[in-house]
Amino acid sequence: MTRPRGTRPSPGAGPGTGLDRLALNQATTERWTVAEAVDGCVRAGIGAIGLWRRQVAEAGLPESVAAVRRAGLHISSLCRGGFFTVTDPALRAESLADNRRAIDEAAALEADVLVLVCGGLPPGSRDLAGARRAVADALDELAPYAQQSGVRLGIEPLHPMFCADRCVVSTLGQALDLARRYPTEAVGVVVDTYHVWWDPDLDARIAEAGDRIASFQVCDWVVPLPADMLLGRGHVGDGYIDFAPIAAAVDAAGYTGWVEVEIFNERVWDAPGDETLRTMRERFAAVYPVSS
Amino acid sequence: MTRPRGTRPSPGAGPGTGLDRLALNQATTERWTVAEAVDGCVRAGIGAIGLWRRQVAEAGLPESVAAVRRAGLHISSLCRGGFFTVTDPALRAESLADNRRAIDEAAALEADVLVLVCGGLPPGSRDLAGARRAVADALDELAPYAQQSGVRLGIEPLHPMFCADRCVVSTLGQALDLARRYPTEAVGVVVDTYHVWWDPDLDARIAEAGDRIASFQVCDWVVPLPADMLLGRGHVGDGYIDFAPIAAAVDAAGYTGWVEVEIFNERVWDAPGDETLRTMRERFAAVYPVSS
Numbered sequence: 001m002t003r004p005r006g007t008r009p010s011p012g013a014g015p016g017t018g019l020d021r022l023a024l025n026q027a028t029t030e031r032w033t034v035a036e037a038v039d040g041c042v043r044a045g046i047g048a049i050g051l052w053r054r055q056v057a058e059a060g061l062p063e064s065v066a067a068v069r070r071a072g073l074h075i076s077s078l079c080r081g082g083f084f085t086v087t088d089p090a091l092r093a094e095s096l097a098d099n100r101r102a103i104d105e106a107a108a109l110e111a112d113v114l115v116l117v118c119g120g121l122p123p124g125s126r127d128l129a130g131a132r133r134a135v136a137d138a139l140d141e142l143a144p145y146a147q148q149s150g151v152r153l154g155i156e157p158l159h160p161m162f163c164a165d166r167c168v169v170s171t172l173g174q175a176l177d178l179a180r181r182y183p184t185e186a187v188g189v190v191v192d193t194y195h196v197w198w199d200p201d202l203d204a205r206i207a208e209a210g211d212r213i214a215s216f217q218v219c220d221w222v223v224p225l226p227a228d229m230l231l232g233r234g235h236v237g238d239g240y241i242d243f244a245p246i247a248a249a250v251d252a253a254g255y256t257g258w259v260e261v262e263i264f265n266e267r268v269w270d271a272p273g274d275e276t277l278r279t280m281r282e283r284f285a286a287v288y289p290v291s292s
Numbered sequence: 293m294t295r296p297r298g299t300r301p302s303p304g305a306g307p308g309t310g311l312d313r314l315a316l317n318q319a320t321t322e323r324w325t326v327a328e329a330v331d332g333c334v335r336a337g338i339g340a341i342g343l344w345r346r347q348v349a350e351a352g353l354p355e356s357v358a359a360v361r362r363a364g365l366h367i368s369s370l371c372r373g374g375f376f377t378v379t380d381p382a383l384r385a386e387s388l389a390d391n392r393r394a395i396d397e398a399a400a401l402e403a404d405v406l407v408l409v410c411g412g413l414p415p416g417s418r419d420l421a422g423a424r425r426a427v428a429d430a431l432d433e434l435a436p437y438a439q440q441s442g443v444r445l446g447i448e449p450l451h452p453m454f455c456a457d458r459c460v461v462s463t464l465g466q467a468l469d470l471a472r473r474y475p476t477e478a479v480g481v482v483v484d485t486y487h488v489w490w491d492p493d494l495d496a497r498i499a500e501a502g503d504r505i506a507s508f509q510v511c512d513w514v515v516p517l518p519a520d521m522l523l524g525r526g527h528v529g530d531g532y533i534d535f536a537p538i539a540a541a542v543d544a545a546g547y548t549g550w551v552e553v554e555i556f557n558e559r560v561w562d563a564p565g566d567e568t569l570r571t572m573r574e575r576f577a578a579v580y581p582v583s584s
Contacts, residue, residue, distance in 0.1 A: 126534035132492070161453040163490035164532040165515050174492045198455035200424070200466045223457045227519040240456040242418035 018288035019281060023048035023076040025217060025262035026055055028280070029273040034059040036273065038071045044277035048258045050077035050215075051109065053102060061108055068109070076258035077154070077215050078102065078111040084138035085119035085131040085168060092138075099142050106151045112257060113154040113214040114146070115190055120165040131168045136178060139187065147186035154214035155179055156190035159198075161229060172196050172205040179212050188214025191250055192262065194221060194233055197241045206249040213255040218243060218287055219263045226266075233263045236283035243287040259287065310580035311573060315340035315368040317509060317554035318347055320572070321565040326351040328565065330363045336569035340550045342369035342507075343401065345394060353400055360401070368550035369446070369507050370394065370403040376430035377411035377423040377460060384430075391434050398443040404549060405446040405506040406438070407482055412457040423460045428470060431479065439478035446506035447471055448482035451490075453521060464488050464497040471504050480506025483542055484554065486513060486525055489533045498541040505547040510535060510579055511555045518558075525555045528575035535579040551579060 024046050026037050034055050041049050049068065056064045056078070068075055081102040086092050106114040118135045121128065139153070146153050155175040158167035169175050175189040189212050196202055206213070220239030225232035236243055247259070261280045268276055316338050318329050326347050333341050341360065348356045348370070360367055373394040378384050398406040410427045413420065431445070438445050447467040450459035461467050467481040481504050488494055498505070512531030517524035528535060539551070553572045560568055 121532055126532055128489070128534065159452065160490040161451065161517070164513055170490050171492060197420070198452040198462050200463060221456055224519075225453070225521060227516075229517060240413055240418055242420065 018290065019045075019284060020047065021257070021259045021288075022046055022281065022284050023050060023074075023258040023260040024277065024280065025050035025077070025079070025260040026052045027079065028261055028263045028268060029276055030264075030269045032273050034064045035067050038067045038073060040273050040277055041073055042071050043274060044281060046277060046281070048074040048076040048260075050079060050115075050217075050258075050260045050262065051075060051111070052079045053105065056105060056109070061105055065109055074258065075109045075111040076260055077113045077115050078106040078109055080115040080117050080156075081142075081153070082116040082167075083119040084116075085122050085134045087122045087125070087134070096138060096141055099138070100145055103142070103146050103149050103151045103153075107149045111151070113152045113188065113190070115154045115156055115215060117156055117158060118167050118169045120163065120168060128163070128168060132174075135169060136181070139178060139182065143182040143186045147183060152185060152214050153187045154190040155187065156192060156215075157195055159195040171199060171201075172209065173201060176205060176209055176212060184211055188212045190215040190217065191246075192217040192219075193241050193243060193246055194219050197221060197246065202246070203249050206246075206253050210253050211255075213250060213253055213257075215260065216247070216250050216255055216257065217260045217262045218247075219261060231264050231266050233265050235263060235268065235279055236261070237286050244289050247287045259284075310582065311337075311576060312339065313549070313551045313580075314338055314573065314576050315342060315366075315550040315552040316569065316572070317342035317369070317371070317552040318344045319371065320553055320555045320560060321568055322556075322561045324565050326356045327359050330359045330365060332565050332569055333365055334363050335566060336573060338569060338573070340366040340368040340552075342371060342407075342509075342550075342552045342554065343367060343403070344371045345397060348397065348401070353397055357401055366550065367401045367403040368552055369405045369407050370398040370401055372407040372409050372448075373434075373445070374408040374459075375411040376408075377414050377426045379414045379417070379426070388430060388433055391430070392437055395434070395438050395441050395443045395445075399441045403443070405444045405480065405482070407446045407448055407507060409448055409450060410459050410461045412455065412460060420455070420460060424466075427461060428473070431470060431474065435474040435478045439475060444477060444506050445479045446482040447479065448484060448507075449487055451487040463491060463493075464501065465493060468497060468501055468504060476503055480504045482507040482509065483538075484509040484511075485533050485535060485538055486511050489513060489538065494538070495541050498538075498545050502545050503547075505542060505545055505549075507552065508539070508542050508547055508549065509552045509554045510539075511553060523556050523558050525557050527555060527560065527571055528553070529578050536581050539579045551576075 081099040157169045157175040160170040179187045220234035222234035222239040373391040449461045449467040452462040471479045512526035514526035514531040
């Protein structure tokens with residue numbers, strides 16, 4: 001019997017008690033293999049992991065499934081599908097085929113969600129509206145396949161500074177508008193504090209999202225951003241984001257799933273993985289403060 | 293008799309014909325003094341200039357007014373006031389006093405608008421909602437003074453990547469919500485393509501803005517951004533923004549004012565000013581394409 005997607009593995013713990021919901025997104029320990037990350041989670045008492053396709057491919061899909069099951073971990077997400085905005089027909093067919101493979105992998109892993117980063121403007125294009133339509137068209141093709149496969153797609157709005165080159169879905173509201181065209185169990189949205197913290201409509205959109213929230217990820221906004229903006233994220237507490245109200249809003253919307261720490265940062269990657277996981281645990285109190 | 297604010301100085305030209313609306317924002321030729329920038333505009337046949345307070349202070353306010361008047365130029369904006377989010381009472385009083393001086397300067401210059409960059413999170417603070425309230429509070433104090441002085445304030449939403457450190461007003465919708473609390477002639481909004489191009493609600497918000505649009509600024513989004521994000525802007529055509537539909541929407545909303553090119557970019561600053569103005573003129577065809 002598979003556990004209902006998004007539930008926590010410690011049924012005794014009350015909702016929102018914190019560490020029992022902490023999950024490692026593998027991007028945070030970029031240099032660990034699947035086996036190393038799984039072992040690290042076990043040592044740190046972290047109950048779930050978000051895996052990345054590259055590392056899963058390196059380890060082998062059946063081997064990854066086996067390693068995770070043996071350790072008793074839950075798979076909170078698979079990262080990632082998407083990149084839907086290519087216009088060349090051959091490249092588009094290739095992208096859709098790759099996304100179907102990603103759905104198959106998410107099904108094999110019984111991941112709570114397949115995270116989608118939808119793609120930026122195609123090379124040489126300035127047609128933002130067209131790129132956004134291409135995302136909707138690709139979802140039309142993939143959502144039924146995901147649903148048949150028992151996989152939930154999670155549309156992740158990326159910070160507007162990635163609109164040109166990585167993701168034309170820039171706000172939670174926009175992700176919700178896309179997701180609502182499909183059944184809730186087939187398509188949800190990903191709330192990542194790094195991407196949405198600035199949004200003046202954030203509280204309203206989270207409340208509206210309700211059971212569409214398929215994943216909740218945390219990391220902090222640090223300033224100055226490094227030259228490579230992709231690697232400018234910080235541990236919870238290192239930056240400007242007030243996590244507790246966002247987490248409370250996500251919970252109030254009905255989300256009871258895992259909370260992944262996903263940090264892209266060279267300095268975090270250079271640190272020993274066990275130290276990174278210790279820091280994650282310590283800092284998580286800022287996400288779910290223990291009420292006195 | 294002063295010209296109605298925001299009108300173009302060439303009444304013979306039809307609306308939207310392009311170059312007759314082109315204005316130089318002085319930030320684009322950062323190393324030119326007011327006198328040099330004014331002379332450059334005259335040589336290039338550019339009819340208006342957006343001035344910066346630092347350069348105006350260096351040249352002297354009466355001298356700046358005289359130089360601009362002598363050349364027959366219009367002043368499309370004064371940049372800038374704002375930075376309202378300081379919490380220390382003494383610093384807050386100082387900020388408000390400085391903004392009153394900026395209003396006085398804008399009045400002396402008969403600038404179409406005093407551009408406001410509202411400020412980021414105060415040092416050590418994560419209270420984004422509080423910082424946003426501080427902006428509204430400061431506007432409550434300044435709007436009546438601006439109106440008495442015949443100066444229009446322009447709230448500029450800055451790209452969400454500046455939310456932490458420069459401006460907690462991140463969307464045009466948010467700027468409009470703030471502006472609407474005051475008379476239209478006292479407080480408007482600034483539409484800068486660089487800051488708003490990604491916004492999925494942009495068309496709707498521009499239409500809604502109507503005569504609240506106090507300034508329209510253009511420059512392009514280039515990738516990768518340089519280490520200093522403030523200096524990552526490009527000449528029209530160098531990046532990802534589709535200018536013509538945005539300009540058409542701004543015009544359809546009723547804006548008939550100047551269109552400033554404002555580019556923060558070290559390489560542009562290193563180029564000879566006359567060359568920069570020539571490039572501005574050439575590239576402006578992408579903002580208002582001549583219909584065949």
